[in-house]
Amino acid sequence: MLFCHITTRIEDQKYSKLLGQKGGRGFPHIVAMDASGNVLAKHKGPRNADGFKSTMEQGAETKVELATLKKKAKKDKNAAIELFEKRLGLGHLTAAQARKHAKTLDIDSLDADRAKEIKGLLAGMEFGEIMAGVTRDKKTQVAAGKKCAAMIKAGRIPSDRSASMNFWYFTSIYAEKAKDADLYGKAVAFFKDAKGIRPQFVKQLEATLEKLKKGGGTSK
Amino acid sequence: MDLKPLLVLGTGLALATGIAAQGADSKQQALVDKHEKKLASEFLKKAAWFTDYDKARAAAKKSDKLMFGYFTRSYAP
Numbered sequence: 001m002l003f004c005h006i007t008t009r010i011e012d013q014k015y016s017k018l019l020g021q022k023g024g025r026g027f028p029h030i031v032a033m034d035a036s037g038n039v040l041a042k043h044k045g046p047r048n049a050d051g052f053k054s055t056m057e058q059g060a061e062t063k064v065e066l067a068t069l070k071k072k073a074k075k076d077k078n079a080a081i082e083l084f085e086k087r088l089g090l091g092h093l094t095a096a097q098a099r100k101h102a103k104t105l106d107i108d109s110l111d112a113d114r115a116k117e118i119k120g121l122l123a124g125m126e127f128g129e130i131m132a133g134v135t136r137d138k139k140t141q142v143a144a145g146k147k148c149a150a151m152i153k154a155g156r157i158p159s160d161r162s163a164s165m166n167f168w169y170f171t172s173i174y175a176e177k178a179k180d181a182d183l184y185g186k187a188v189a190f191f192k193d194a195k196g197i198r199p200q201f202v203k204q205l206e207a208t209l210e211k212l213k214k215g216g217g218t219s220k
Numbered sequence: 221m222d223l224k225p226l227l228v229l230g231t232g233l234a235l236a237t238g239i240a241a242q243g244a245d246s247k248q249q250a251l252v253d254k255h256e257k258k259l260a261s262e263f264l265k266k267a268a269w270f271t272d273y274d275k276a277r278a279a280a281k282k283s284d285k286l287m288f289g290y291f292t293r294s295y296a297p
Contacts, residue, residue, distance in 0.1 A: 001285045002269045003276035007293040008255045011248060015273050019291045029291035035280035037273070037287075052288065059286050 025092040032059025088121045095125040120159020143176025182213040258294040
């Protein structure tokens with residue numbers, strides 16, 4: 001079934017936020033979905049017939065996998081957790097639903113690495129909801145950064161790379177505005193460790209950090 | 221009391237509001253035109269694409285098929 005969604009900026013467009021709801025952050029965004037609209041696979045390979053076919057096949061496999069796990073999950077806690085992780089990764093749950101599920105599944109009783117990974121995904125979802133309110137207006141970016149700072153304080157930090165980049169970027173914007181050198185330093189530490197970050201960007205951040213430490217604020 | 225300045229101001233405000241409203245209307249119309257143009261794209265004619273999310277889901281349920289979802293935009297290339 002071929003479905004094409006055209007995002008517009010027309011006021012009151014029906015399903016104007018559908019792209020974001022299906023995990024899209026840019027265009028084009030290509031996914032396999034079930035008849036309820038749940039994403040089963042996200043297209044990552046070449047944009048040709050073979051690539052699309054592969055994505056749809058992956059979606060069909062995921063559909064079977066999810067149905068099997070759903071049956072098992074009624075009696076098997078491991079299956080329930082595996083189902084939860086898969087649904088989380090596919091974006092089937094809102095942040096609120098995910099947090100509720102996580103409580104009932106008692107994520108903290110899992111081994112430390114697995115619990116950390118799931119909590120990282122949950123934090124990523126929470127941040128995704130914060131991101132939805134961000135525009136080119138610096139005030140919205142500062143506001144988002146403030147919420148990120150609160151998440152950091154509570155130990156909720158996204159693990160997904162793409163979410164992490166934006167998370168720490170907005171944190172740095174807020175930290176600079178609030179003249180919080182400690183918080184800004186955490187953002188700098190993240191970008192220094194992260195792969196694929198331009199060295200000039202890190203140098204810029206370090207220079208701003210020095211100014212914040214000296215208490216002189218920044219040129220922005 | 222000289223009402224002329226008030227009248228001029230009032231007329232000016234009405235004109236400015238009217239012009240702003242017209243400006244907003246024409247921007248919306250431009251977006252509607254772009255959307256219509258996108259709906260008339262060649263690729264949408266070459267196969268049986270659904271562009272209505274509700275109808276796509278209903279058809280997928282009826283035929284027990286998955287949906288190939290292609291998300292694009294009308295307001296930029």
